[in-house]
Amino acid sequence: xxxxxTTQLPVSPSAVPRRRGANTVAVLISGVLLGLFGVLxxxxxxxxxxxxxxxxxxxxxxxxxxxxxxxxxxxxxDNDMLSxxxxxxxxxxxxxxxxxxxxxxxxxxxxxxVLSPVVTQGYSGSIALIVAILADGRLxxxxxxAHHETPGLGDxxxxxxxxxxxxxxxxxxxxxxLSAWKVKRDGGVFDQFTGATVTPRAVVRGVKGAxxxxxxxxxxxxxxxxxxxxxxx
Amino acid sequence: MADGYRQIVTDGLWHNNxxxxxxxxxxxxxxxSNTLVNGLGLGLATTAVLALSNVSVSLIRNWVRPEIxxxxxxxxxxxxxxxVELVMNAYFHDLYKTLGIFIPLIVTNCTIIGRAEAFASxxxxxxxxxDGLAMGIGFTLVLIVLGGMRxxxxxxxxxxxxxxxxxxxxxxxxxxxxxDYPGMLIAILPPGAFMGLGLLIAFKHLIDRRLSRPxxxxxxxxxxxxx
Numbered sequence: 001x002x003x004x005x006t007t008q009l010p011v012s013p014s015a016v017p018r019r020r021g022a023n024t025v026a027v028l029i030s031g032v033l034l035g036l037f038g039v040l041x042x043x044x045x046x047x048x049x050x051x052x053x054x055x056x057x058x059x060x061x062x063x064x065x066x067x068x069x070x071x072x073x074x075x076x077x078d079n080d081m082l083s084x085x086x087x088x089x090x091x092x093x094x095x096x097x098x099x100x101x102x103x104x105x106x107x108x109x110x111x112x113x114v115l116s117p118v119v120t121q122g123y124s125g126s127i128a129l130i131v132a133i134l135a136d137g138r139l140x141x142x143x144x145x146a147h148h149e150t151p152g153l154g155d156x157x158x159x160x161x162x163x164x165x166x167x168x169x170x171x172x173x174x175x176x177x178l179s180a181w182k183v184k185r186d187g188g189v190f191d192q193f194t195g196a197t198v199t200p201r202a203v204v205r206g207v208k209g210a211x212x213x214x215x216x217x218x219x220x221x222x223x224x225x226x227x228x229x230x231x232x233x
Numbered sequence: 234m235a236d237g238y239r240q241i242v243t244d245g246l247w248h249n250n251x252x253x254x255x256x257x258x259x260x261x262x263x264x265x266s267n268t269l270v271n272g273l274g275l276g277l278a279t280t281a282v283l284a285l286s287n288v289s290v291s292l293i294r295n296w297v298r299p300e301i302x303x304x305x306x307x308x309x310x311x312x313x314x315x316x317v318e319l320v321m322n323a324y325f326h327d328l329y330k331t332l333g334i335f336i337p338l339i340v341t342n343c344t345i346i347g348r349a350e351a352f353a354s355x356x357x358x359x360x361x362x363x364d365g366l367a368m369g370i371g372f373t374l375v376l377i378v379l380g381g382m383r384x385x386x387x388x389x390x391x392x393x394x395x396x397x398x399x400x401x402x403x404x405x406x407x408x409x410x411x412x413d414y415p416g417m418l419i420a421i422l423p424p425g426a427f428m429g430l431g432l433l434i435a436f437k438h439l440i441d442r443r444l445s446r447p448x449x450x451x452x453x454x455x456x457x458x459x460x
């Protein structure tokens with residue numbers, strides 16, 4: 001036995017047979033004690049939340065900013081993309097009721113937008129992308145934010161694993177032609193992976209959807225007023 | 234007294250190891266041990282929660298009536314897990330993202346309530362603290378070994394992603410069997426976790442058997458060695 005050395009459990013009053021009145025008192029005391037521990041626990045969580053909230057928000061902002069900077073270099077724009085944000089309602093293309101669009105400008109002129117489509121046709125669940133599109137409709141780059149694809153097969157869409165996702169750089173809706181915006185197995189130009197076609201197919205579809213949306217709505221995307229960021233931290 | 238502590242420590246690290254003997258906390262153990270660094274991260278977070286919860290349970294052990302002790306333990310554990318989660322999110326943000334759902338799931342790790350109930354609620358604070366640390370470190374070691382095994386066999390590396398925990402210096406710690414290592418997917422997928430844990434348990438039994446055999450018969454006993 002692991003715990004032979006333990007001392008005896010403290011003898012508790014409830015172990016002794018009691019009268020009715022005493023029972024009620026015992027239940028009350030238990031209730032109050034339980035409530036007290038609830039308050040203590042909530043207090044602890046509250047304090048640690050207060051102590052870390054600012055840093056967590058800064059972390060999330062920094063992580064997002066790093067992603068954006070990779071796709072849209074800081075010297076190409078002179079505004080703060082994180083505060084030049086608008087929201088669009090296009091669940092068909094982006095997989096969420098409201099999607100944030102980050103906009104980069106230089107001297108007030110549109111340079112690029114960053115869209116974040118979520119494609120649902122992955123091999124296991126949805127794949128979250130960020131797609132940066134230059135004002136002329138070319139792709140500045142694509143990255144995968146989150147996915148549940150098979151390790152060793154579908155996860156080659158991550159930039160940390162392979163360069164596959166760089167194949168989108170500089171592409172646009174006419175380049176390749178619309179009919180070739182597919183993986184090679186479907187008659188398109190984008191590579192699939194041995195043993196995993198579904199994953200790249202889903203990503204290509206998501207990028208294409210984002211480009212199509214941009215082509216139709218570029219002006220509105222840049223013209224829409226920026227929303228207030230503060231509430232989201 | 235010193236002997237008592239020695240036993241607490243050897244129980245936690247070996248004789249009653251929560252991962253290999255008690256077989257508690259298998260869900261996080263199997264799910265997160267796909268790389269060494271992931272295992273280490275989850276192990277340390279679990280150890281922190283275990284030590285904190287053991288100390289608090291021991292502190293209040295004489296006030297809490299037996300009939301409400303379980304809900305009180307659960308409250309304490311949940312509060313500490315949330316705190317650890319927030320602290321990790323603030324100070325190890327990238328690692329926090331990698332470990333994802335398994336940090337909040339520390340709440341469901343039976344090791345923690347198991348130690349609260351079986352040990353901390355019957356022992357003074359220092360002993361409860363040592364027990365929490367020993368059990369946590371024992372669990373962490375299993376996570377590290379299993380994670381290292383699976384990472385090495387599965388993708389041919391060790392310390393992949395160490396920079397998530399130790400900063401950019403750690404990028405150079407990454408060991409690789411060579412870029413053309415073909416990888417062995419099954420080691421990274423869940424079946425690999427079960428097989429790896431099975432092998433570790435068998436290995437531990439093998440060592441225990443060797444150790445328990447009297448010295449004098451060791452030479453002759455070796456012929457009938459265990460399968």
